[in-house]
Amino acid sequence: MNKATFYHAGCPVSISAEQQVLEALDKNRFDIEIVHLGEKTSHISEAESAGVKSVPTLFLNGDVFHINFGAAIRDLK
Amino acid sequence: MNKATFYHAGCPVSISAEQQVLEALDKNRFDIEIVHLGEKTSHISEAESAGVKSVPTLFLNGDVFHINFGAAIRDLK
Numbered sequence: 001m002n003k004a005t006f007y008h009a010g011c012p013v014s015i016s017a018e019q020q021v022l023e024a025l026d027k028n029r030f031d032i033e034i035v036h037l038g039e040k041t042s043h044i045s046e047a048e049s050a051g052v053k054s055v056p057t058l059f060l061n062g063d064v065f066h067i068n069f070g071a072a073i074r075d076l077k
Numbered sequence: 078m079n080k081a082t083f084y085h086a087g088c089p090v091s092i093s094a095e096q097q098v099l100e101a102l103d104k105n106r107f108d109i110e111i112v113h114l115g116e117k118t119s120h121i122s123e124a125e126s127a128g129v130k131s132v133p134t135l136f137l138n139g140d141v142f143h144i145n146f147g148a149a150i151r152d153l154k
Contacts (some may be wrong), residue, residue: 004101017140018142024079032094060101065094066144069143
């Protein structure tokens with residue numbers, strides 16, 4: 001099972017939209033984790049190490065896909 | 078069948094990465110079309126009407142998801 005991690009910061013508008021991207025992923029092949037960095041600030045350093053510069057971001061197979069531009073990760077600290 | 082359209086402009090680095098996003102979509106539910114706007118400039122106005130501001134972009138269920146930032150669509154004209 002591959003792992004897909006979706007990092008966000010709770011913006012209601014972007015959540016409703018980006019859930020469409022998650023919903024479109026093949027759940028038979030991907031284990032999807034959703035991390036709210038606004039609430040789980042302890043995960044920010046993990047996200048930064050993965051290369052996340054802004055949220056929302058989809059982390060897939062070791063690569064970072066910044067989706068649109070919500071908030072810079074430094075603003076979440 | 079839902080439709081997912083991926084617009085790009087041929088950048089080899091981003092293509093190899095973004096193909097991971099397409100590969101992760103559930104092909105049982107989505108009919109995936111890939112449009113190279115650098116070659117098919119006739120599709121640029123269609124992309125602009127859909128709300129595409131830059132490539133690469135994933136167009137899914139009527140919403141536009143700009144992935145990272147490659148090139149502004151005005152630079153493709």
